Amino acid sequence: MSYLAFVTHATPFQAGYPSVLSEEARAVFGTGTIGNVLFYLVQIASAAILYTGANTSFNGFPFLASFVAEDRLLPRQLTKRGHRLVFSNGIIVLTVVSVLLLVVTGGSVNALVPFYAIGVFTGFVMAGYGMTKHHLGAREPGWQWPLAINLGAGILATIVVGIFAVAKFTEGAWLVVVAFPVLVYILMRLNCEYRAEASVLEKLRHSAPLESQYAHRKVFLMVGSIDLAVLEALRYARGLRASELTAVHFMIDDVYAQRLRQRWEHFGIKAKLEIIDCPDRRITHAAQRLVVQALEEENTGVTVLLPRRSYAPFLGRLLHDRTADRIARVVSRIPHAVATIVPFDVQAQIRQTFPELPEERITRKVERLRERMAGEEDRVENGQESHERAPAAIPIEALIPGQRATVEGRVLSMETTGSSPRTRYRATITTKAANLSSSFTDRWHSR
Amino acid sequence: MMPGMALRVSGKVRQQSEKEPAQMINPQYQILADKPDGSPS
Numbered sequence: 001m002s003y004l005a006f007v008t009h010a011t012p013f014q015a016g017y018p019s020v021l022s023e024e025a026r027a028v029f030g031t032g033t034i035g036n037v038l039f040y041l042v043q044i045a046s047a048a049i050l051y052t053g054a055n056t057s058f059n060g061f062p063f064l065a066s067f068v069a070e071d072r073l074l075p076r077q078l079t080k081r082g083h084r085l086v087f088s089n090g091i092i093v094l095t096v097v098s099v100l101l102l103v104v105t106g107g108s109v110n111a112l113v114p115f116y117a118i119g120v121f122t123g124f125v126m127a128g129y130g131m132t133k134h135h136l137g138a139r140e141p142g143w144q145w146p147l148a149i150n151l152g153a154g155i156l157a158t159i160v161v162g163i164f165a166v167a168k169f170t171e172g173a174w175l176v177v178v179a180f181p182v183l184v185y186i187l188m189r190l191n192c193e194y195r196a197e198a199s200v201l202e203k204l205r206h207s208a209p210l211e212s213q214y215a216h217r218k219v220f221l222m223v224g225s226i227d228l229a230v231l232e233a234l235r236y237a238r239g240l241r242a243s244e245l246t247a248v249h250f251m252i253d254d255v256y257a258q259r260l261r262q263r264w265e266h267f268g269i270k271a272k273l274e275i276i277d278c279p280d281r282r283i284t285h286a287a288q289r290l291v292v293q294a295l296e297e298e299n300t301g302v303t304v305l306l307p308r309r310s311y312a313p314f315l316g317r318l319l320h321d322r323t324a325d326r327i328a329r330v331v332s333r334i335p336h337a338v339a340t341i342v343p344f345d346v347q348a349q350i351r352q353t354f355p356e357l358p359e360e361r362i363t364r365k366v367e368r369l370r371e372r373m374a375g376e377e378d379r380v381e382n383g384q385e386s387h388e389r390a391p392a393a394i395p396i397e398a399l400i401p402g403q404r405a406t407v408e409g410r411v412l413s414m415e416t417t418g419s420s421p422r423t424r425y426r427a428t429i430t431t432k433a434a435n436l437s438s439s440f441t442d443r444w445h446s447r
Numbered sequence: 448m449m450p451g452m453a454l455r456v457s458g459k460v461r462q463q464s465e466k467e468p469a470q471m472i473n474p475q476y477q478i479l480a481d482k483p484d485g486s487p488s
Contacts, residue, residue, distance in 0.1 A: 399469050401462040407471075408479065411452045428468070429454055435468040438456055438476070440448070 004028065016110050021046060062090025072194035073187050105172070114168035118176045121161045128154025214301035214336070218294050221247045221305045222287070222327065223273070226263045229344035233307035234271060236342050240303065247271050250278040250286045287327045291337045302337040304328075309346045397434040407436060453480035 001024070004010070010023040018026075025042040029035035062078070066087050069078040082088030105111035131150035135143045165177050219242035223230050230247075237245055247269075251257040257275050264273045278286045287304065294302050306324040328339035351360050396407050409429040417424050425440045448454070458474035 396469065399460045399462075401460050401469065404457070404459050405471075406455060406457040408453070408455045411448060411450050411454055413450055414448065425448065427448055427454075429456060436456070436471060437468050438458070438471040438474040440474065440476075 016108055019109075058091060058094060061094050062087035065090040065093070071191075072198075073191045075190070076194075111172050114164055114171055114173040115176055117164050117168075118161055118173055121157045121164065122180070124157035125154055125161060128152075128157055215299040216243045216297060217301050217303065218242060218244045219246070219303045219305060220290065220294070221245070221271070222307070222324075223247045223249045223260070224323070226260060226267065226269075227309075228349070229307040229309045229342075229346070231269075232344050233305050233342040234269065237271070237305050242303070245271055247273045248290065249273065249275045250283045251275050252278055252281050252283075283323060284326050284330045288330050288334070291331055291334055295334070295336055300336070302331075302334075304331045304337065304339045306339060306341045308341045308343050310343050395434075396429065396431045396436045399434075399436070409436065448476070448478070452478055455479055 001021070004024045004027075005020055008024050008027040010020045010027065012020050022039075022043065025039045029038040029042075065074055065078045068074045069076055077089045078087065078093070080087070080089060101112065101115065128150050132147060132154060135147040135150065165173050167173075169177070217240070219237050219240055221230070221233055221237050234247070247264075249257060249260055261273060261275060276286060276290065291302050291304060294300065304327065306327055308324045324341055328341055331337050331339040350357070351363070354360060355364075396409055399405050399407065407429070409431045412428045412430040412435065414428075415426040417426070427438050427440065429436045429438065454476050456471055456474045456476040458471035460469055461472055462469045
């Protein structure tokens with residue numbers, strides 16, 4: 001290509017188009033019919049190569065990102081596979097960043113090349129020096145030659161990165177030069193955070209008792225207003241068979257609290273309602289005080305129930321505060337106290353009551369689309385179940401009690417009871433129409 | 448044995464009531480597909 005550029009005197013246009021490649025192809029093939037065909041063939045082939053190159057990133061990056069995220073250097077969301085068994089979040093991140101770069105640079109190749117070159121050659125630098133370190137550590141037979149090659153590659157790549165960073169600094173390379181160290185710092189901080197979380201959770205697993213029996217179990221149900229969410233939480237609270245169940249309202253506005261008590265009496269709710277004055281308006285502190293006081297009685301455990309109304313994910317966050325989460329965070333720090341959030345899906349109720357709202361119509365359309373996509377996946381999954389069926393085997397729903405039979409199905413769930421060597425396994429085997437449970441003493445026998 | 452595997456189970460069938468799932472006594476089983484994604488063993 002460089003030779004052709006030299007021979008044909010192809011010079012790049014300031015606008016970037018037509019490209020040098022196109023100029024060369026035009027000069028080599030001419031403007032005849034065959035020349036035109038070959039010219040377009042070169043253009044299409046170049047586009048196809050670039051398309052394949054771009055697609056490689058979409059294949060490779062999500063996998064790479066998931067490995068890095070597993071090592072806790074990127075957000076954990078990147079390890080999740082979507083319904084189509086690909087790392088959807090990685091693909092979405094890459095798409096957003098790519099589109100952003102295209103918009104910011106106006107799709108100019110000249111502006112994008114420094115990003116590409118620095119990115120690629122930084123990879124070569126890391127690979128070169130990484131392998132150099134490996135050879136120095138491992139010292140396998142004949143290690144000197146590979147060491148020289150890798151070290152040489154690392155040094156050359158460093159020089160190239162340096163040249164690009166200096167020569168193209170004002171044309172966009174500055175962003176990479178600034179962004180790389182900042183990103184590396186952020187990712188290291190993220191790693192520290194994940195490691196801290198993991199070490200704390202591991203410590204709790206070893207120190208916390210597996211079972212705790214309390215003589216008294218006090219349940220507090222936090223009530224901000226009287227609605228279906230509170231009634232659902234109350235129903236759940238009654239099922240806990242607590243030695244003491246109290247509905248608690250922290251009073252910030254006395255008129256409102258008075259009205260709440262009247263409504264409580266009006267609806268004939270039998271649970272005890274306690275209204276506690278909260279003059280400093282700090283509900284989380286008041287909840288903390290209440291729990292600590294309740295725990296002063298010996299051998300007592302406290303459960304705080306927090307009804308949470310769940311709204312549409314984004315709009316709900318904007319329109320409603322997260323008091324329940326804040327109280328839960330504070331209560332969960334107190335020993336012998338547990339905070340339980342009882343969710344109530346307000347969004348589902350809105351959907352039923354006001355089906356014609358424009359937001360609901362859009363949501364329904366999105367859900368229908370999702371269902372259609374999920375339907376396609378179900379068909380694929382069902383296709384996987386088509387293992388060879390023995391001619392004598394029958395489906396579970398055709399079993400006759402009292403007789404010996406052979407059935408085929410898929411293991412739906414497995415229960416493990418007891419401890420080794422007397423462990424028993426109960427498997428529920430399912431087909432589309434019926435379930436069958438079987439107990440085994442050894443989950444690997446008769447393979 | 449893990450959830451997701453395809454099995455062929457042989458044994459005597461017992462069912463206490465219509466509402467409960469059938470049980471198999473002294474079952475012997477053979478794994479037909481041993482990966483949760485259903486791929487063959």
